[in-house]
Amino acid sequence: MRRLGVLLATVGGVGYVPFAPGTLGSAVGLAIYLLTRGWSATGHVALLAAISLAGVWAAGEAAAYFQVKDPGRVVVDEVAGQLLTLLLLDVGLVGVGIAFLLFRLFDIVKPWPARQFEQLPGGVGIMADDLMAGVYGWVVMRTLIWLMPASL
Numbered sequence: 001m002r003r004l005g006v007l008l009a010t011v012g013g014v015g016y017v018p019f020a021p022g023t024l025g026s027a028v029g030l031a032i033y034l035l036t037r038g039w040s041a042t043g044h045v046a047l048l049a050a051i052s053l054a055g056v057w058a059a060g061e062a063a064a065y066f067q068v069k070d071p072g073r074v075v076v077d078e079v080a081g082q083l084l085t086l087l088l089l090d091v092g093l094v095g096v097g098i099a100f101l102l103f104r105l106f107d108i109v110k111p112w113p114a115r116q117f118e119q120l121p122g123g124v125g126i127m128a129d130d131l132m133a134g135v136y137g138w139v140v141m142r143t144l145i146w147l148m149p150a151s152l
Contacts, residue, residue, distance in 0.1 A: 005061025008054060008076060015073035023104060025075025029082025030100055041088055048087060052080045052127060060123030070118065070126050077130035081107060084134025089141055095152035102140050106133035 007013075011028055015021045036047060055076040062074045085103040089095065106114070107130055114136070117128035145152055 002061050002065055005058040006065050008058035009062035009071075009074040011075050011079055015071075015075040021072060021075050022078050022107065025078030026082045026100060026104055026107075028075070029079040029103075030086075030096060032079065033083060033086045033096065037090075044083075044087060048080065048083050051076065051083065052131065055080050055127050056123040058123065059126035063122060063126065074126055077127045078103075078107065080127060081130035081134035081137075084131055085137030085141060087134075087138060089138070089145065091141070091145070091152045095141070095145075098144065098152065099137060099141050102137040103133060106136040111136065 010016060011025055014024050014028055017024055032047075036044065039047070058076055059074050062071055063069060066073065082100065082103050085099045086096070089099070091099065110118070110129055110133065114129045114132035117132055118125050120128050141152075
């Protein structure tokens, strides 16, 4: 089961790429968003919930395997955070690009309380800070859509 957890946590090996694995994990999140754009709201929420819950387990397994609290190879958290940034937003490619940049910014900067969420134990801590970054990204995206809906 640990191998399955590591496979899921690294998103099929994306986390092993030696340069910017978190950015590539976010790009996987964008690809999933684009592939599922036609899904219902319920489908999007269910997908995010499934990835997040499986990610908590998988990230915990990967942390135990790599013997590191938050291994850089774990990128399922970036996938979930990126999907949360775009959750239930109907945006074009410009909006997708902005959402990508916003999520990466918030994931790197980790404003309060995202950084504190990293202290939670196991897979919960690994996933929680990225999901919080996704919440920040979603709020900014909703605000941008409200301010200039035709542009995104």
